[in-house]
Amino acid sequence: MAAIDKVRIIVVGDSGVGKSSLTHLICQHQPISNPSWTIGCSVDVKLHEYKEGTPYQKTYFIELWDIGGSHSHRNTRSVFYNPTHGIILVHDLTNRKSQQNLQKWLGEILNRDSGCKSRYSSFDDFDPEQFVGSTQIPILVIGTKLDLVEQVRCHSQQRSSTIAEECGADEIFLDCQQIRSLAAGSSSAVKLSRFFDKVIERRYHSRDRISPFSDKRRSAVASLSPKFYHAD
Ligand SMILES: Nc1nc2c(ncn2[C@@H]2O[C@H](COP(=O)(O)OP(=O)(O)OP(=O)(O)O)[C@@H](O)[C@H]2O)c(=O)[nH]1
């Protein structure tokens, strides 16, 4: 049997926003009751049917790399960012700061191969459009804890600019504790599936396929941390 190709998607956002809950819901199709803090990174896998229902349909592995959001790990977690074929940015709808911080997360990923010595001393003036333009990595934004927020839709429509708009990314709002949040055929499930298709498309089918590194960067990182470097 032919080996199944895979893509690696990193799931990032502040500690406590619900990344592990979301990852579990996506991969295990059920809520997790008492997630513990993620130390380092946890990897979950799901099978995805690329372009399902078309002649191009093909099965791929989606690896979701759920990165612990604790501030104290910010200098070491860049080892998990290579390679990155897609990014899920997660924020908590009850915590506006967690949405603002997504900009810092993108900045951290962009600087993934410069380790703790960031090119930017602050990511406050970091431009998400610049990130998308320079990396071409597909992004999905997910707002969690919808069950705890009233009138979130009205609220979000009032915002003139969200990180999703700046990145040209789709956005999903959901309750990670409900299976029905990602029920087959729901708009959230369709957006998620479309995002996975886009990541696979960029990685395997596009003429300007994502090269997560230039060759120079690739060898630099490999020599820095061979233990953590995953070539694929
Ligand atoms: N009510 C509600 N609670 C949620 C939701 N998503 C996550 N939670 C809760 O939020 C808390 C933190 O969730 P986690 O999934 O552990 O958060 P995390 O982003 O993985 O946190 P770190 O591993 O520390 O980075 C847990 O108590 C979850 O049960 C949601 O959609 N609604």
Ligand SMILES: [Mg+2]
């Ligand atoms: Mg976690």
